[in-house]
Amino acid sequence: MHYIQLYSRFILIYLKTRLEYRFAFFMDILIQIITFFVMFLGLWIMLNHFQTIRGWTFYEVLFLYNLNILSHGISGMFFMSPMRQLEAMVQNGEFDGILTRPINPLPLLIFKQFQHAYIGHVLLGIGSLILCINKLNLELSGLNIVMLILVLIGATLIQSAIMIMTGCVSFWFVKATSLSNTIIYDLRRFLNYPLSIYNKFIQFLLTFVIPYGFINFYPSLLFLNKEGEVLFTASFQYGTLIVGLLLYMLSITIWSVAVNKYQSTGS
């Protein structure tokens, strides 16, 4: 309760300072929307040409794509800026200040650095998700809605956990952003298409090592009734929330070890 109250204070102040530069604020959001719209367009052109990718139609691929950007957008609003800036904060000793407050360091970092640009992600994600549900005639039963929400929660937890873990690397190695870029951006690109089109190695990597597959591919099988696409075991379709919770717990554990490893700076 205290945290919710405190967070609303921080958000208010964040918005107040950001809205001093109104143009930049809305441009940040707009640019995010445009960037992803262009990617949608690329997908549409390709699928217009080939009709399907291994039996996946345009709207099915879009649905897949959506689960990814929606969950990435939600966790990005909260975790992306803090984890990006962590490296600098650890290097210049600014992290000291975080450790002298009566709030846990991770929530405090999140409170301090909201990232409004990802609102664009989220808006676009919600919009195109509704579009997909319509076009694919997905049944909106109560059970389906609950399932979708649980999948989104799980997917957001997976995205957040991976952001936290890549951020933690800063406590051990200086200049770790290239690593986090590789993991967050380059590997995540595989998620734009069904996991089943890749070779066994990539499938294994994105299921067991960095379980990105649980963000969109596995749950999509459930919603889109793609029995023919099952990889490893069919039960993975229900695994998103569990994988999300486990991975998040792991990331929190790594985080607390990392914080105790913090060496501060000279002064």
Add this chain to the structure above:
Amino acid sequence: MSLISVNNLTKQFQRPIRQEGFTGAVKDLFHRQYEYKTAVNDISFQINQGEIVGYLGPNGAGKSTTIKMMVGILVPTAGSVTVNELIPYKNRKIHAKNIGVVFGQRTQLWWDIPVTESLLLMKYMYKIPNDQYRKNIELFSDILDLHEFKNTAVRQLSLGQRMRADLCAALLHDPKILFLDEPTIGLDVVVKEKIREFIKEINKVRQTTVVLTTHDMDDVEKLCSRVIVIDHGQIMYDGNISHLKDKYGSDEIITIEPEHNHDLISLRDKLLSLNVMDTKIKDLKLQITYNKGDINSMQILSKIMSESSIIDFTIQPCEIDEVIRRMYTENSLKGKLKI
């Protein structure tokens, strides 16, 4: 039981050794070697409630590292710190409510928002009750003159204003202990004085314990009831300030500018009969170094004035860094000193 208890505290840092040149860089990539630097080496002390303790030492002596362990930022390599019966790094959240922290070089406030908003955030973060908050703001505003800049964004404040705002923010939640890392660094005389008064007042009224590091001898003399001197990670002195000065800081320098240049040499020769340590002629001025225990400035001056007329003179007291430097050279010969 003492409020702060430090026992056999040690902190070691691990730093990679970087080899030179391109081949060195490639070697580092595969086989990295580390060096271990001991910043704080087996120190122990106790601090009681209501004390103002100056924690002194040259740069790199281990002052900040000790403070950071007491505050809960760093985890000790060996030994223990307990503050108000808590182990700081294990109980960060509760510990944080007992302490106030100000780092002179870095603000704890929010850069982009006005001071009042920053202070309000503190209120919510520390769950400060309304009346306590109002009372504190009133009191602090009075002593620190916060009125003049309370609606200004922190980034637009002068260093002195920022420091005052930082102090106020650190004390809003009525902490038992205040940690100050170089609170007067880079400030002008007036602000320094204001800040010292404030610290004294808080200490007197609230019995707040204060631990501060500084390089300013005035801070130490005007504030501290006790000093702990540390060098190379070890405690060199722990005791009251007058004893420290008597023992190590009793050298002063008088610089004299005589009316006639030709007096310089003869003056110097005359002074040899007095009990002074050293005389030097520099830029047509005579520098006399003496020990206050042996002779006082009046004796030297009256001797000189009886011999010749002078235009100007200055008396330069011993700087704390000089005191510490001398202590360190003496102690390294005699071994560790215990008071």
